[in-house]
Amino acid sequence: MIDKIKQHIKEAQAFTTEDKTTLEEFRIKYLGSKGLLKDFFAEFKNVPNEQKKEFGQVINELKNTAEEKVKSIQELLESKTESINLFGDLSRPGTPINIGSRHPISLVKNQILDVFSTIGFNVSEGPEIEDDWHNFTALNLPEYHPARDMQDTFFIQTNPDVLLRTHTSSVQVRYMENNKPPIRTISPGRVFRNEAISSRSHCIFHQVEGLYIDKNVSFADLKQTLLYFTKEMFGKSKIRLRPSYFPFTEPSAEVDIYWGLKTETDYRITKGTGWLEIMGCGMVDPNVLKNCGIDPNEYTGYAFGMGIERIAMLLYQIGDIRMFYENDVRFLEQFKSSL
Numbered sequence: 001m002i003d004k005i006k007q008h009i010k011e012a013q014a015f016t017t018e019d020k021t022t023l024e025e026f027r028i029k030y031l032g033s034k035g036l037l038k039d040f041f042a043e044f045k046n047v048p049n050e051q052k053k054e055f056g057q058v059i060n061e062l063k064n065t066a067e068e069k070v071k072s073i074q075e076l077l078e079s080k081t082e083s084i085n086l087f088g089d090l091s092r093p094g095t096p097i098n099i100g101s102r103h104p105i106s107l108v109k110n111q112i113l114d115v116f117s118t119i120g121f122n123v124s125e126g127p128e129i130e131d132d133w134h135n136f137t138a139l140n141l142p143e144y145h146p147a148r149d150m151q152d153t154f155f156i157q158t159n160p161d162v163l164l165r166t167h168t169s170s171v172q173v174r175y176m177e178n179n180k181p182p183i184r185t186i187s188p189g190r191v192f193r194n195e196a197i198s199s200r201s202h203c204i205f206h207q208v209e210g211l212y213i214d215k216n217v218s219f220a221d222l223k224q225t226l227l228y229f230t231k232e233m234f235g236k237s238k239i240r241l242r243p244s245y246f247p248f249t250e251p252s253a254e255v256d257i258y259w260g261l262k263t264e265t266d267y268r269i270t271k272g273t274g275w276l277e278i279m280g281c282g283m284v285d286p287n288v289l290k291n292c293g294i295d296p297n298e299y300t301g302y303a304f305g306m307g308i309e310r311i312a313m314l315l316y317q318i319g320d321i322r323m324f325y326e327n328d329v330r331f332l333e334q335f336k337s338s339l
């Protein structure tokens with residue numbers, strides 16, 4: 001009998017399962033109300049006295065072994081279900097991560113910054129919520145100046161001094177206030193205008209502003225820089241400067257590049273002329289320099305500003321500006337292979 005019990009101890013020790021029903025069968029077999037231990041304990045009274053001690057020890061050992069086994073397997077199985085509930089099936093292959101791509105506006109912005117950084121321009125930024133001074137007054141656009149109407153402004157609450165900047169030219173002012181010439185800086189950023197939304201214009205868009213201040217800077221320097229930019233950016237080397245008006249530059253000009261008239265699209269986007277307007281520019285008005293603490297008798301400079309959306313639309317042949325802000329992944333995914 002004792003040998004038989006010892007045999008059961010060995011079996012119980014060796015027992016293992018990952019299945020709850022098999023574990024329950026094991027428990028019933030040993031510990032159940034009609035289980036083996038019950039039988040062995042009942043047998044106790046028939047055991048000769050001299051064997052009682054050893055008999056008692058082995059059935060207790062069997063009981064402890066069986067109980068411990070049930071407990072440890074139970075714990076193991078529970079922790080497994082827990083982890084399955086927490087993490088799902090850990091043996092399944094992972095879900096692929098959908099890697100995003102840069103937005104076309106960022107791509108074009110980075111390209112523009114790259115072109116100018118190779119000729120020594122640094123990058124500067126300013127706040128999107130501006131005050132009247134930096135967005136208008138310092139730029140030679142005092143209150144009631146009619147040119148303010150060119151840029152329909154969003155004001156913050158009812159305070160006419162706090163507004164969403166209408167152009168990145170405000171960063172010029174901040175930069176000149178805080179830095180001494182020579183200055184070569186390029187300022188990308190988001191701008192806001194209270195305009196009706198259509199395929200050609202939006203109330204939120206992006207600009208890049210350029211500013212160059214030093215001794216003896218001339219209009220010829222400006223023209224050369226623009227020519228370099230259009231060559232690098234568009235691969236086109238024919239530009240023209242059309243006289244124009246901006247309050248913050250004197251003289252002012254609008255820059256057209258010769259796009260050509262090879263395809264039907266060329267005819268459409270250049271309205272049959274072959275020329276495309278890409279930015280505004282000019283020599284920084286002496287008043288602006290003065291407003292920003294720079295002596296116009298000592299320094300001169302040029303500035304230019306362009307819309308990033310317009311350039312992105314040209315480069316990627318996008319017909320509707322609204323596409324940039326809809327975040328339609330079918331549109332955005334097309335730029336995946338770009339930088």
Ligand code: DAH
Nearest residue numbers: 167169280281282303304305
């Ligand atoms: N700020 C002008 C605009 O938003 C663009 C511009 C034109 C910027 C001429 C300049 C400039 O720096 O010289 O329409």
